Amino acid sequence: MRPISKAAVLALGLLGTGRGFKATILADTNRDGRVDVTGDTDMADKQIWTDTRGALFLANIGDTQQRCSVHITESVSDHDLDKCHDASDNVQRNAKYLAPLKSVPCSGLSSAATGRLFVSGLGAADRVRIFRKFHNGWVYVASDYVFSARDLEAGLDLGIDGRDVRRPGVWDGRVKVHLVIRDGAEIAMDAVALRVAPVLTHHHLQLASQVLVTGAGTRSPQAKFVQDLQANVKKAGIEWPVYQFPGDDIWTQDFFEPGYMSIPGPHGAIMLRVMIRSSQGGRPTGRMVFSMLRSDTVGAVQFLGNDWGDTTDSMGNLETIPPHTHNGKSYPAGRTIVGSRNGLRPYMTNFLNAQEVQATVNVDTGFLLIGHVDEFLQFLPAKNARGWVMMVNDPMAGFEILQKTKAAGLGAIKALSRPSFPSDKSQCLPSDTVDEVLRRGDRTVNFANAQAYSALRIQANVDIIKRETGLEDADIIRVPTLFYTESFECSCNGEDDDGDEDNGGTLVVKDIVEAAGPRSKTRTPRRRKLQDALFTAFYPGSINGVVLSDTQVLAPNPWGPVVNGKDIIAEAVAAAYRKVGYTVIFQEDWFSHHVDQGDVHCGTNTIRNPTTPWW
Incomplete structure (x- = not known):
């Protein structure tokens, strides 16, 4: 024209x-x-x-009959990846849009x-x-x-x-x-x-219609993870089968973000799904949103940085605050929320803010090893005046659980109750007691101080969200958890085993910067100041789960200490979710994801159904 x-x-x-x-x-x-x-x-x-x-x-920008997708090979450059789609020439292939x-x-x-x-x-x-x-x-x-x-x-x-x-x-x-x-x-x-229309990200008031994951490949722990996930998703009533990507990048949450565009139509909103590739140009798995997910109802976009990108550029560092009104401004599609390190925001923030609808809230994830917002917060639909609540990690509550266990004379019981599974193969499980966990600190930072410091940093972010959204304390639910500079460690035959290898295969590790090669199995502990330390979930982080419906959450099984036949950490997590009417379905992810500083949410993704107009 x-x-x-x-x-x-x-x-x-x-x-x-x-x-x-x-x-x-x-x-x-x-x-x-x-x-x-x-x-x-x-x-x-x-x-x-x-x-x-x-x-x-x-x-x-869909791809009817995958006319373009079938021609994407390794030789197609990232620059040319999005050049072919339904509107790239002057033929009308998809008139419904x-x-x-x-x-x-x-x-x-x-x-x-x-x-x-x-x-x-x-x-x-x-x-x-x-x-x-x-x-x-x-x-x-x-x-x-x-x-x-x-x-x-x-x-x-x-x-x-x-x-x-x-x-x-x-x-x-x-x-x-x-x-x-x-x-x-x-x-x-x-x-x-x-x-x-703007490209928008999904919030959790939009119910999940499909869950996506990376397939097992050659990795036994991932095979069990996928099998359990399929059963749990079916149990939750989601009819679409779990979609499985090929390859070894198990961090399915991180290499793309499902989104959508919509406009008014004569019989309701007309919607095109849009898969947003992460801005990590050095992460080839993101290309699959163009080669595998596009169709006549699904498009894809990319907004790549000039280099490989940092771990904070992963899409696990992008969540969406549900719709709200604050200070006279309405956000009917909600607002994106991202984490920054040292004041540096994810590159994708530029693209998100160019849509001019879901004004980004920026919080500080500089205290976290991975640095993603999904490590400490989650938004749930709720039957309150606001229509939603925020779940947030509470390290001091988690610490109190262990302290009470010790005070009850049970400090000698195992801190980790996870049993061995056939899929574990040669990998070993830690044998730490509750007393030993509480005594941590002679190698790195004091365990108690780690909880207090993590809680302080999390609360600072909660205060930002409260200022930006008008969220009140009554709409914030605290979930017991524990952070440390590393997760549990165990020793097999005198050698540390962090689960990075399975039957000779190398995991794709969480940090994209490290994804070019396997992680070194030699770790040199050193004492650090709290402000210099980077923290990760000590037990599998229950907030790092999937909101399956308006009553069910899929969360990683923490495998806490067992007292009177019950996992006391899992019980506390379930009690927190019951406050807002949710049932927790626990999913095993110890060797599949947790040992590499990620959990269930990091290893999955969801397609959701928008129900209300953003305009």
Whole structure:
């Protein structure tokens, strides 16, 4: 579509308004899913796009019949990965994602009258397509397309879609479509403003419809993890089977984030799912969102940094606060929340904020070894006035559980109750007692101080979220947990075994910076100041789980000390979730994920169903 400059628009306007006829082009300006050509509901302020009024359209970036995906090989560069999709040429393959444009029938024209369409807006001409509807399909309206007098008298039935999404410094998604009618010396013109819909991330008020995971490959612990996950997901009532990616990158949460775009339609919202690749250019598993997940209902985007990226650029460091209103500002699609280290925000934040809907909340994850927000917080649907609560880790509560166990004279019992499974093979389990855990500190940092310091840093982030959202203490549920500079260790045949290897295979480790090769099995403990230490979940972190429904959470099994036949940490976790009406389904992940500083949420992903309009 050929652009038209602002000067040209003004020049056309000076030529006249067509005393005998009038040009009127309309879109769904009032966002009711229809274009009103007989009334005036879409007329007011139609040339001005605002957050609350103005027509929307979709980037038609799916891949119908995987026309593009089948050609993605290792030789296709990242730069070219997203160049082919349903809207990358001028053929309309997926008309259900066209947004309507119509012209009001124009009378009083001579047979010589003609009409043309132009677009204006920085960067818009190369990123939008306009089509004309015929009885047998849609025809692309090129820059030299001419409408006849008969076409104009009948009224134009058009559709618009995008070739791309909103991108920082490239295109803000805005476009004006101009209709110019000429009849002899007379000219009439009109315009309507539109904007491509934002790419949004899911929040947990949108219920899960499918769970995704990386398949077992050659790794026995992952095979058990996948098998258990399939059973637990089915138990939760999710009908779609668990989707399994190939390969060895078991951190399925981290290499992409499921999202969506939606606009009003005549029968409800029209939605295109959009998979957002992590900005880690050195993480090839992210390419699978283009080669494996795209379809006629699913698109994919990427916003890559200039290097490999840090662990904080993983998508496990991106969560979404559910919808809320605070300080007079409404966030009907919620807000993204990310963690930063030393003031450096994830690169993806630039893309997220360019969507201008889910203004990012930034918290400090600099005290964590991995540095992801999903390590210490989680949002749940709830039957309260707000409609949701925040679950947050409470290290001091976890520490108190162990202290009470010791005080009861049970300090000699095993701190870790996990049994051996056949899938463990040669890997060993720690044999620490509760007393030994509480005495930790002679090697690195004092165990008690580690809990107090972690709690302090977590509370500082809670205070940020409270300021940003208006969240009150009554809507915050504390979940007992424990942090330390390392998880349990065990010794097999005199050698440390951290689970990095399984039957000769090497795990893909959590930190993307370390993902270029296997982690060294030699660790040199050293005493550190608290402010220099980086912490990780000591027991499997229950908050790092999957919200399966509005009553069920899938959480990693902590395998805490067993007293009177019950895991006292698992009991405390379940009690915290019961406060808001949730049942916890515990999932084993010790050797599959936990020994490499991740848990159930890190190793899975979810597709969710948006239910309420964001506009």
